[in-house]
Amino acid sequence: SSEERSSVQTLLKQELLEDDWDIYSFHINSTVSSRYATTVITSRVANRMDQSKEIAFHVQIPKNAFISKFRMMMDGEVFDGVVKTKERAQQQYTQAVLLGQSAGIVSSVGRTMEEFKTSVTVAAHKKVTFELTYEELLKRTHGKYELQIHARPMQPVKDFKVDVHIHEKAGIRFIDVKGGLSTLANAVTKTHADKQASVYFYPTVDQQKTCERCGEQGLNGDLVIVYDVNQDNGLGDIRISDGYFVHHFAPSNLPRIPKNVVFVIDRSGSMHGRKIEQTRAALIHILNDLTEDDFFGIICFDQDIFHWKRELVPATASNVERAKEFAQSIFERGATNINGAVLEGASMLNAQSREGSASILIFLTDGDPTAGEINLEKIQSNVREAIAEKFPLYCLGFGSDVNFEFLEKMSLQNNGVARRIYEDSDADLQLKGFYEEVATPLLTDVTMIYVGGSNLTQTNFSQYYNGSEIVVAGEITDNNIETFTPQVVAYSVNRTVTFSNTSGSTDHPSETVTENLLQRVWAYLTVKQLLERELLLSGPEKEKVNKEALELSLKYSFVTPLTSMVVTKPQGEKSVLHKPKEGVTPLSQGRALLGSISGYPILVDHQTTSIVGTILINVFN
Missing domain, CATH: 3.40.50.410 (von Willebrand factor, type A domain)
Incomplete structure (x- = not known):
């Protein structure tokens, strides 16, 4: 009846009013150096109610990224995530699964992004800060790099900021801002000077409701930072720091190969x-x-x-x-x-x-x-x-x-x-x-040679295409820069071509490089390539590659197919963070009882294989 409908609507309105938690600050800070992006999402939330409330943290991250840090801060306490082997994380999970703890899920939500969700119970009139860090090496395609940032805080936020800072030794050729959120032109500020560029996105509360796909729930869209660097048509851009190097090779003044x-x-x-x-x-x-x-x-x-x-x-x-x-x-x-x-x-x-x-x-x-x-x-x-x-x-x-x-x-x-x-x-x-x-093939049979280098990432490439880029990282043996000699040998149209360091393009370590940055780029590339190699191997070789990838994932706190991140939450709750296979659909397909471990029931969400009642970040190939 109309009276019943009116009564239900009143109850719903009251429930919405009672559900009073406020994201009073939402900051995304991304720093890009040598095409390696480290992005930190910080959400500060207050429970305005007179009773405790479960409060959610809900963000999207690029599929190609590795989560490397997650923490929650409440009442002056910090709860950090720790990357562990899957087995150790599973043991902690089995101890906690019957306690009905809140779930944290990473699920696929489209072509390029994954969705990370978690929640925590916050006492009346208390605040919580969520902080998630992820890292990715930007890939060059069609002559440009793209840094994609998705903003969906689920409500308009008074203090909303996106800060992107890019430093490229080779010099930044151009920078542009695209994506649905770029239509809020008045909220975007862009600066660009030689090797440095910055993008600031500071939308007002009103602007957060009026952009494409935005509304009463605030922003819901992408900010895409597009840029390219000045390409060296010789050996390319080589950065050196703390005994590591990263080499970006992308010549363009070459004849096209039929x-x-x-x-x-x-x-x-x-x-x-x-x-x-x-x-x-x-x-x-x-x-x-x-x-x-x-x-x-x-x-x-x-x-x-x-x-x-x-x-x-x-x-x-x-x-x-x-x-x-x-x-x-x-x-x-x-x-x-x-x-x-x-x-x-x-x-x-x-x-x-x-x-x-x-x-x-x-x-x-x-x-x-x-x-x-x-x-x-x-x-x-x-x-x-x-x-x-x-x-x-x-x-x-x-x-x-x-x-x-x-x-x-x-x-x-x-x-x-x-x-x-x-x-x-x-x-x-x-x-x-x-x-x-x-x-547009420009080179075939590309061999990257590094005399005085060791622990190299992939150095042989069947073809190199215009608009793309070859990236190699490694260690400099004994940190001896004097004996480090990079060279590229490849096949062009009916001839062999050699690229060597005749123009002095190799970076000198005196140039400012964020501490351990090149080492992390090397680790990121190495883990990605080891995971690909593991797909192709079996037996002892597969185990050896698996072990190497696992050790690096643990050392650099990367959440990969071989590791999980365990978060100890308030009241001693243990949570494990989970990430799905490529192409897996979002968490929406219901739940099923999979079985038990050590006598504990395991609830699994269809499609994502995510464990309910925990936060599990597992990455699968």
């Missing part, structure tokens, strides 16, 4: 509707971008393999037009023969002369193999044997149902990368954007 590219497109039944339409649109765009000295081929597949041409053809205007007509005729049907399709693409590239050119295999699918060879390990073995390290394989996984781990492993085994294509209205632009990253 490419041989084969597109292998899934046209099975699961690609029906918007997926196949967007794939066709992207392929037509990409074909328009080929140049006449490129050679290309197109294969589409279901349970059978369909060639546009049996061999690669030059990208002349007439060939491109005919290929676009073929692309328009690709429609979904049938099963999924991944093994046969990728092997046929490799065979076409192997039959093409690679003299003075760069070969690339691009494979797009949205599902698992259901025809031909369906054993995943056998497919990976077949593909690895067919490619034999002669060219990279790039796997594009379309949509949420694809077996991304399978694609990621197959790409890594063949000097490529896997990329998830999100099933959104701009999926065709995502596909085109990925292609543009590899559209």
